Amino acid sequence: MNADAAPVHGGPDAAGAAPHDFSTNANACGPCPPALAAVQAADPTRYPDPACTDLRERIAAFHGVARERIVVAASGSEFIARITAAVAQASRGRGTVRVPAWAYGDYARAARAQGLGVARGLPARGEVLSWGCDPSSPLGDTPPDLAARVDALPTGVPLVLDRAYAPLRLAGVPALDGARLARVWQLWSPNKALGLTGVRGAYAIAPAGDAASPLLHALQRLAPSWPLGAHGVAMLQAWTEPAAQDWLAASLPVLRDWKDRQLALCRRLGWAPLASDASFFCVRLPDGDAGPLLRRLRAAGVQLRDCASFGLHGHARLGVRPPASQAALEEAAAGP
Template sequence: MTSPRCFSTSVPLHGGPDAAGVPVFDFSTNSNACGPCPEALHAVQAADATRYPDPAYTALREALGAFHGVAPGRIVLAASASEFIHRITALAAQQGAVQVAVPQYSYGDYAQAAQVRGLEVLRGGGAAAGLQWACEPSSPLGLEDPALGAWRPGDAAAARRVLDCAYVPLRLDPEGAWTGAPQPYLPSASWQLWTPNKALGLTGVRAAYAIAPPDGEEQALGLTALAPSWPVGAHGVALLQAWTQATVQQWLVRSLRTLGAWKARQQALCTDLGWALHAGSLANYFCAQPVSVKLQSDLAALRASGIKLRDATSFGLPGTVRLGVLAPAAQDALQAAWQALPGRTIPHRVSNGSGETS
């Protein structure tokens, strides 16, 4: 639990490019490494940037509503997921919220948005007297969020709950794998926040949308009123329109098969390096604990060689890194760079007599 008077002045930590520029091999983000989706990229490149979008986003909200099978009035456009996180937190504070519940390990913007507004942060979920967050699957571990088991339809608290669906389209497990349409297991009584740019491999295009609960159109109007004019530009509109197209969804579904094979190879490579894997990830990323007594300097050395991993300390997991799944060439570069670090040794693997090693 953090003090409601504890304000953060530091820049939130994120993966991706940094002051050193664009990494050659970037394991620090969860963007779809099979991307960019060609059709979505073409739509973004063809966007007419000489004109304002429709300020009401009429056609876009209709397309997104049809894609999800909901009324367009339940769709709220956002400049990005992070922008929506701050906006809905501001609305919750405006309506008298005093607490925000966030997962034990989670995206830092949930807590940061609460702290800068003087709200108390409850880690590990719980029935906060305000706003409740869940992420499916969770980040950084890629697990099913335990909070969802307590989110029952018809609960009076549903309007104060937000499910971050950023990684739903990137689930790789057979039971929950994305099929090209929203999954029926998602709790419809809560808010849903969607950011397709990760799934389409176009994270540089900042655009997102949220879906209000069935009885939440009035709250959707309140959130829209809090937004500046045109929160989503022409390129973001093009991305979100492309997201609803069947051919784009077919590309995404095909890419998941490739990501699944790459993930198995990357996890095996990490195991060969002697890293301890956090089990159970359902998505295109996972966490591991490298064998290192000076992890920060090792990560800095990797970054200097063009390879970036996501230090999970800010998630509450010191000594751990989160790795987005990348192609085999990037994996091999990581292996070579790690083994080239000073004092690095390769774990000795002994045959068990069956052709396998241990």
């Protein structure tokens, strides 16, 4: 992907919001009622605390880490751009960023925007930053090589683990825990799990022992004066509360049932699902070209995510959706 090219995302496009949108990974049981109520009650007439003091305390307590390890961000994508810029400054614009073989396009886009090289999947010469995602995107699987990558990580090279989909894991176990997890940066963007993707807000947890690291200080220097607005603060505060976590836990069995139905539907349509542990999955389309089919479905009010921008051509990604949307997908796919 060209660094100057417009990023590709799921969700509403120039035609607006699709009535049946499978293209995003938002929790289909959402929006989370207590989180939505918190966002609606937020006061947009005042600036939030620019240091997010109370919010960082809440997030730190939620994860059982020191407040100094918490970095708030305007969104997951904003943090991706910011940490890449910080690494590029430290390396004087030289080096390579390692990204998964199939991955969210913003990792590579941010690297190229800073003049850094990109290596997909394999160890990188001159590696200055490494990305992982668990469950991965677009596949939704648990990366089998992630633990080995952490063990072999060169000294001084940060690995950022994107955990956007960790709350929506429906099977399997995380690739990292304990000491390995403590060695990496963790990036959390809970709006997907809460079904509130229109509210932007994220945070990162620095590795244990990095509370005074040059990279952490660089991230603070590069941050905007107010990384979060009032609504983002309210959403992240709600995320740390038992009411939202209880709602999320109750949504997972529902999503498992809907996923089983949706997998069966895709097989009936002749689409081959790939293995996934999350509330989304990819399918291999029979003609190897997703474009014409996805355009026809979009015209019928059903939106899927073309995986070409992830580097996975001839595939589409589907977030799990309720039975009514699945019925609309089946009807549209069988159309003229």
